[in-house]
Amino acid sequence: MITVDCKDHITHITLNRPAVLNAINPEMHAELQNSFDEFAGDDEQWICIIKGAGERAFSAGSDLKAIAKAGSKRQPYPKNGYAGLIERFDLDKPLIAAVDGVAVGGGFGIALACDLIIATTRSKFGLPEPLIGAVALGGGVHRLARQIGLKQAMGLVLSGESVDAHRAYELGILTELVEPDALESSVDRWCKQILRCAPLAVRASKEAMMKGLDEPSLASAMKAQESYPTFTRMQKSHDRKEGPSAFSEKRQPNWTG
Template sequence: MQFVDVKRDGAVTTVTLNRPDVMNAINIEMHHELQAAFDAFAVDPDQYVCIVTGAGERAFCAGSDLKAAAESGLPPEYPHSGYAGLIERFDCPKPFIAAVNGVALGGGFEVALACDIIVASDKASFGLPEPLVGAVALGGGLHRLARQIPLKQAMATILASRRVSAADGLRMGFVNEVVPASDLAAATQCWVDDILRASPVSVRTSKAVVHRGLQEDSVETAMRHQKHYPEFIAWRASEDIKEGPRAFAEKCKPVWTGR
């Protein structure tokens, strides 16, 4: 790949947006490379967690490459999973962690919001400045931000095109942890290690049940319907559901198969 770096370490895939000279802004080719990288992660049964980050020290992702878009004169053609191959990837129950090492603006912020966990450097900042260039944050940013933090805070950030610091993101609730820039990789790895201690089937099922349940009209309805969710059914038939009690009874570490 030309603009995306993909590395696999055990059960972990790290996808790095790799255009540091333009603050990892996303052009058309990069959109499709990201789609391919996330597709490969999603279908690989031995890959359990995906880390998304940016190359260099300045930026996670500054959003769309507006200069490239202006030069092409063509409307963007996003891949089938939407912007960056991620923001409309609603069918992947595996965890995504955004390791935000710098600015995450526009589409970059939308990519981070599409992840399940955001770990941010204290140098990171976030924003949806699309209105400043006559655009609208239609890559999920408007919808996700308004659902992930209090509405007044979301509207203030969106309507005023304000940039939010990592510390404010933590206070508002869309950032999980803020660490010094030098500690970002280690802090992200701690989250990965915690996830990998658990059954991959249980983790996937938990994520899926949360998202499916949020689409129900009440907690009562969600609890009544959850046994019919496909991920719940797969978990009930999995090897991991037997391995957990066996390891507990024998006082040993479980050996998860993820199946």
């Protein structure tokens, strides 16, 4: 259902059901939950890239045929929500969605849960759940409104319409828009840029930004930031000393995470 490869501090997770546009069924939910658990718990894995197999889709979201077949016996989502990711609010490591093709419904929800979305020009995005009598409660409606603003999000959600990649970039959904043959090199470039930084500093930065958005004011966010757990851990780490030492000695830092 999925493939996982870990190399050079990067975990690659591929949604691997191209014949059904990488639609997610119960078995896939369980595999993704386990894979994200392993990524979150492994201090040697610093970045996760999520992509879909084939050239047609990142993911079309839930496998509707599997849902229809299960009927009232439909299995609940994993403990961390849709795809084992949507409600993983404490995951402070960088997540990159590499999107090539359709990313709709829960597939779009997965992408929205990532920190960076790098997408090709042939990609499409949307939350079409109302068209099939459903609601995008797997985080989609909430994240979309927070990321692009209420009125634009309402327009997409209430109509069930999808947007092409260029419009998605204009709306601020995407970090970068590339041609299909440049997707892999673009993602590699972003990973190399992130890996230049101290991993705990990256994690503490994400933690501060995400938790800060939940604070009622800028003042409270700035007051709370130094009490966050990853920031506290970073302050006591080898890397906190290694950065200034490497700079003063005019050498590349040796990050240990």
